[in-house]
Amino acid sequence: MNKFSSRVYQWMDERFHLSDAIDFMKKKYVPVHRHSVWYYFGGVSLFLFIIQVVTGILLLMYYKSGEDQAFESIHFIMSKVQFGWLIRSIHSWAANLFILAAMIHMFSVYFERAYRKPRELTWFTGMLMFFVGLTFGFSGYLLPWNELAYFATKVGTDIAGVIPIIGEPMLYFLRGGEDVTGATLSRFFGLHVAVLPAVFTVLLGVHLLFVQIQGMSTPLHMQHLEEHEIKKMPFFPNFVLRDLLLWLIVLNILAILAVYFPWELGRKADPFMPAPAGIKPEWYFLFMFQTLKYIPGHVLFIDGELFGILMFGLGGLLWTMVPIWDRKSAEGKRNKTVTYFGLLIVIFIITLTIVGWLV
Amino acid sequence: MVEHPARETQKDKRDFLKLILVGSSFAWLASIIYPVISYLKPPKQSEVVVKSVKAGKISDFANDSGTIIKFGSKPVLLIRNANGEFKAFSATCTHLDCTVQYRNDFGLIWCACHNGKYDLNGRNVSGPPPRPLEAFVVTLQGDDILIHKS
Known part of the structure; x- marks a missing residue:
């Protein structure tokens, strides 16, 4: 067998020069320091994305889009298809864990200033992927066509409609008409299973390519050290094996969550029923949802909802553009504004998420 | 050069x-x-333009209750107050498009999405809604309740 595998390797190597890639990986090192643990969250997000692709394809075998069929088909998957409940539960849980892992990855990159020159484009592709990830969550949430999803989509798309000038055409475009109907479901389905995966895969490819070319970023406080003073571990096999071990742990956590806390289906959406008491969006939109509750009908001369959306838009833009406005970190200097802005956002998000959860 | x-x-x-x-x-x-x-x-x-709908019989609606009625493709909230009078408003919250409900414990119209509140004249009285609810006209024809666009 060993002989066979080495012959296969040789056969491939002659044609595709595999040894070059292996040499490259052997020469690649990952810095070791007290913040090294954060390096793993990009990999965890990648692993959860792979799980989403696999379980998503499996769900596609039975899912039917359409007002009269969507809810029923998920019910069918959960009650009649063997292990259907498990696949659906894993898909829902992994979606949430993906957002969580991507958030941890994003915050750690932010506070470590890993976005600084020369990694600006890695940050931008990452941020784009994060927004695509949120759109994945938002569009996937509607697909079971249940009560919560229906109102979440009404609110979410109406928020887009509030934006001046482009808002109304965008609302029509997103909903496939004036209201949230089966047309919206078809659009979201197409977006969720075709458009977003394609966009995400391209961005992911570019993001990973950048990481491979540039290697891992070292924290600012290590920048003055000489090359030989930095503790390192080889990317292959040391780092890769640690990565795989963590993936295994994540898979176990996912299995426990999916089995012991199966994702509920809720009640079928009915456009002629009032929004149920206690309605909430997914946890990662909760802070925005809660903030919108506190903003009064009018702020100065504009509608409160528009004011809220403008504020969120501005905050998101500032966050995304941090490699542009934070020049100090690129020069190896400490920039306290970045830390304070980051802490303000983290505290704001955590506080409003907890309040939204409890109220 | x-x-x-x-x-x-x-x-x-x-x-x-x-x-x-x-x-x-x-x-x-x-x-x-x-x-x-x-x-x-x-x-x-092209949708059929609905100008009025028959909501049902007076006896179908208890005092101090609210019911969502289909007005074409839109929901309308028909309220019968404690005195037995009928009022109707668009059930679409003016904040972010959720569907409102009558809460007899508050004596108000309430939106569960962002805790918006309207009084029984449809006026936005608390929470984020920026405008009052659109009012509809309710007429009684014998025992039947008719809702018209105002």
Whole structure:
């Protein structure tokens, strides 16, 4: 067998020069320091994305889009298809864990200033992927066509409609008409299973390519050290094996969550029923949802909802553009504004998420 | 320095060709993007314009209760107050499009999404709604309740 595998390797190597890639990986090192643990969250997000692709394809075998069929088909998957409940539960849980892992990855990159020159484009592709990830969550949430999803989509798309000038055409475009109907479901389905995966895969490819070319970023406080003073571990096999071990742990956590806390289906959406008491969006939109509750009908001369959306838009833009406005970190200097802005956002998000959860 | 006339003509030609190339590239792109965007714009479907609906019989609605009635494709909230009077409002919250409900424990119209509140005249009294609810006219025809657009 060993002989066979080495012959296969040789056969491939002659044609595709595999040894070059292996040499490259052997020469690649990952810095070791007290913040090294954060390096793993990009990999965890990648692993959860792979799980989403696999379980998503499996769900596609039975899912039917359409007002009269969507809810029923998920019910069918959960009650009649063997292990259907498990696949659906894993898909829902992994979606949430993906957002969580991507958030941890994003915050750690932010506070470590890993976005600084020369990694600006890695940050931008990452941020784009994060927004695509949120759109994945938002569009996937509607697909079971249940009560919560229906109102979440009404609110979410109406928020887009509030934006001046482009808002109304965008609302029509997103909903496939004036209201949230089966047309919206078809659009979201197409977006969720075709458009977003394609966009995400391209961005992911570019993001990973950048990481491979540039290697891992070292924290600012290590920048003055000489090359030989930095503790390192080889990317292959040391780092890769640690990565795989963590993936295994994540898979176990996912299995426990999916089995012991199966994702509920809720009640079928009915456009002629009032929004149920206690309605909430997914946890990662909760802070925005809660903030919108506190903003009064009018702020100065504009509608409160528009004011809220403008504020969120501005905050998101500032966050995304941090490699542009934070020049100090690129020069190896400490920039306290970045830390304070980051802490303000983290505290704001955590506080409003907890309040939204409890109220 | 004197420019070579032949070289000058060649530069002009090249600039002209560049312009043609860039121009036609844009035209080509537009010829693809325009139909795709037009395709994605949902066509306006002619809906039957509903001016009034029959909500049911007076005896179907208890005092101090609210019911959502289908008004074409839109929800309308029909309220019968404690005195037995009927009132109707659009059930679509003016904040972010959720469907409101009558809460007899508050004596108000309430939106569960962002805790918006309206009084029984449809006026926004608390929370984020920026405008009052659109009012509908309720008339009684014998035992039947009719709801009209005002």
